[in-house]
Amino acid sequence: MTRTVSLALLMSSAVLLSACTSSAAIEADARAGSASSDAPAPLVVDTSPEQADRIHSTKDPAAAKLVPAGIAKDGTLTVGVAGAGEPPLGFLADDNSTVVGSEVDIASLVADSLGLKLRIVNVSWEQWPLALQSGDLEAVFSNVGVNKARLQLFDFATYRQGVMAFTASKGSDLSITEPADIAGLTIAVGSGTNQEGILLDWNARNQAAGLEPATLEYFANTADTLLALQSGRIDTFLGPNPTAVYQQSVGDIEIVGTVNAGWPDTTYVAATSLKGNGLVDAFEAALRHVFDDGTYAQTLERWGLSDEAVDEPVVNPAVGS
Numbered sequence: 001m002t003r004t005v006s007l008a009l010l011m012s013s014a015v016l017l018s019a020c021t022s023s024a025a026i027e028a029d030a031r032a033g034s035a036s037s038d039a040p041a042p043l044v045v046d047t048s049p050e051q052a053d054r055i056h057s058t059k060d061p062a063a064a065k066l067v068p069a070g071i072a073k074d075g076t077l078t079v080g081v082a083g084a085g086e087p088p089l090g091f092l093a094d095d096n097s098t099v100v101g102s103e104v105d106i107a108s109l110v111a112d113s114l115g116l117k118l119r120i121v122n123v124s125w126e127q128w129p130l131a132l133q134s135g136d137l138e139a140v141f142s143n144v145g146v147n148k149a150r151l152q153l154f155d156f157a158t159y160r161q162g163v164m165a166f167t168a169s170k171g172s173d174l175s176i177t178e179p180a181d182i183a184g185l186t187i188a189v190g191s192g193t194n195q196e197g198i199l200l201d202w203n204a205r206n207q208a209a210g211l212e213p214a215t216l217e218y219f220a221n222t223a224d225t226l227l228a229l230q231s232g233r234i235d236t237f238l239g240p241n242p243t244a245v246y247q248q249s250v251g252d253i254e255i256v257g258t259v260n261a262g263w264p265d266t267t268y269v270a271a272t273s274l275k276g277n278g279l280v281d282a283f284e285a286a287l288r289h290v291f292d293d294g295t296y297a298q299t300l301e302r303w304g305l306s307d308e309a310v311d312e313p314v315v316n317p318a319v320g321s
Contacts, residue, residue, distance in 0.1 A: 045087055045303065049098035054105055055302060057295040059115040063285035067114055068278045071138055076117045079107045080137040083122035086222050087246050088303035089143050092122075102242070102303035106159055107141040109295055110271065113286035126192060129153070132274050139279065140272040143240055145194045145261040148319050155280035156270035157315055159287055159296070161308045162261030164195045165244035167253050168236040169229060176236070176257030179203075183211040188225045188237030191218045194261040195238040201263075222247070229253070242305055265320030268310065280315055287313035 046053050064072075071077070081090045083099030090101040099122045111118035123131055128144070131137040132154065144150070145162040166176045166187075176182060179202035189196045196216070203213040217234055219225040222243065228234045236256060244255050261267050271287070273279040290296040291312060300306045 049093040057112040060289040066282035080123040157283035158268035160269040163241035165241040166257040174256040185235040
């Protein structure tokens with residue numbers, strides 16, 4: 001049976017209500033307090049491995065013809081998704097092994113459109129570039145933002161805006177809109193991410209202006225990051241806006257600023273494939289099909305991401321220097 005639960009009950013990282021010393025304690029507090037909370041009802045999502053409510057599209061013969069023969073021959077599209085995260089992007093279902101989330105659903109729509117069976121591989125963020133280059137993966141749908149360095153090695157077909165958010169404890173009085181606002185702060189960030197690049201750039205600008213740089217702390221998962229925030233070890237953390245919106249809806253934290261992932265330019269999240277293998281053209285056609293038939297919009301709505309929708313897919317969009 002498909003089971004839907006409040007995101008407040010889903011993740012140990014969901015709430016920071018007491019002086020907990022472990023993510024398990026945080027989860028216990030979240031469960032105890034969810035029923036009596038006066039906060040707006042959080043987004044409710046399906047956490048079952050079956051995902052019976054997943055939106056599906058139909059095969060587009062024209063798009064299917066664009067799939068390279070070497071990929072089409074086995075009838076399967078092998079896609080990497082970083083599944084160690086939290087809703088709504090990519091996370092483990094109730095069976096603790098099946099990767100579900102908005103990124104899986106977008107990949108599923110593309111596979112439907114191409115007439116291929118979807119095979120999801122749970123990869124860490126650090127693994128996906130090499131996995132694509134080695135051929136272990138045929139594509140990655142995992143909140144990958146388009147940037148100049150990645151365009152040298154990979155092809156992209158866009159499907160969402162790339163927005164990052166600064167999150168802090170409620171009442172922090174932080175407001176982050178420009179580089180000067182992070183001077184002297186301790187900020188959590190993921191290694192090798194676009195947001196790390198933004199913070200390093202902002203630090204360089206602040207130092208050139210005679211301001212104190214921010215101290216960057218690196219964390220592999222959100223639960224540990226939230227514990228560090230609660231304990232006062234960090235002032236804020238910069239991560240994907242979708243997960244920040246989720247965390248704000250269920251926890252005693254708030255978004256204190258946003259920045260595009262391609263700052264100072266605009267960039268997008270995209271289906272990612274190996275440079276020059278031809279798969280990106282199939283992805284663009286498949287995405288146009290699901291944009292047109294409405295299943296793309298329905299899928300974003302399912303995961304609370306409608307405000308990050310784009311009007312159309314774009315192959316290898318221009319990025320700033």
